[in-house]
Amino acid sequence: MAEHVEGIDELDLKILSFLQDDGRMTFKEIAARIGVAERTIRLRVSSLRETGALSIVGLVNPMKIGLNIIAAIHIAAERDQLQHCANALIEMDEVRYVSLITGEYHILSEVCVSSHEELSEFIAQKLNKVPGILRTNIIVELKILKNKFNFMRGHNG
Template sequence: MAEHIEGLDELDLKILSFLQDDGRMTFKEIASRIGVAERTIRLRVSNLRENGTLSIVGVVSPMKIGLNIIAVIQIAAKQNGLQQCAKELAELSEVRFVSLTTGDYHILSEVCVESLEALSDFVEKKLNKVTGIERTNVIVETKIMKNKFNFIREN
C-alpha cells in the first residue's frame, strides 16, 4: 500500500484504493474486505468527502456519447492576461480540463467535440476569441492507451 500521506492513515488509503477501482462498491463489501465495521467505512468515506479528498462521480466515456474527437490544446498567453485567459477558456462548454503549466505554453486544456469539423469550428469561433492568447498548439488524440484515475498505488 502507498506510504503514509499527511492527514490519511492506512485505513483511509485502503478505502480509497477500493473506491478508485469501483466507486459503487458498497460500504459493507469494503468493510468485509478490510475487516472493520461497516459504520467505520461509512464515517471514513463521509470524512474523506467532506475534506475534499474524495469525490464519487460517474465518469462518462466521451466517445460513447458522440464526442469522438479529443484534443489537447497548449496555449501561450500574455503574462498579464494569463488568469483571464484561463478563466475564459474554462467557461467554454467543449473544454473539460484547464491547468496552468510551465514551459513554452502557459495553459494546457483538453477539448471534447463530435468531429474534426466541430474542432475546427471551436478553434475558429471560440478559442480564437479568448482574451490574451498569443499562440496555440492543437494536438488531436488518435488512440487512448490508458485513461485511469488510480492515484493510490500498492507497493
C-alpha cells in the same frame, strides 16, 4: 509508495483503493474486506469527501456519447492576461480540463467535440477570440492507449 498526506492514514488509503476500483462498492463490502465495522467505513468516506480527498462520480467515456475528437491544447498567453484566458476556457462547454503549466506554454486544456468540423469551429469561433492568447499548439488524439484513474496501488490486499 509516496508519503501519506497529513490526516490520511493506511485505513483511508485502503478505502480509497477499493473505491477507485469500484465506486459503487458498498460500505459493508469494504468493511468486510478490510476487517473493520461498516460504520467506520461510512465515517471515513464522509470525512474523505469533506476534505476533498474523494469525490464519487459517474465517469463518462466521451467517445461513447459521440464526442469522438479529443484535442490537447497548449496555450501561450500574455502575462497579464493569463488568468483571464484560463477563466475564459473554464467557461467553455467543449473544454473538459484546464491547468496552468510550466514551459513554453502557460495553459494546458483538453477539448472534446463530435467532429473535426466542430473542432475547427471551436478554434475559430471561441478559442481564437479569447483576448490575451499569443499562440496555441493543438494536438488531436488519434488513439487512446491508456487512460487510467486508479492512482492508489497495493492497499486493497
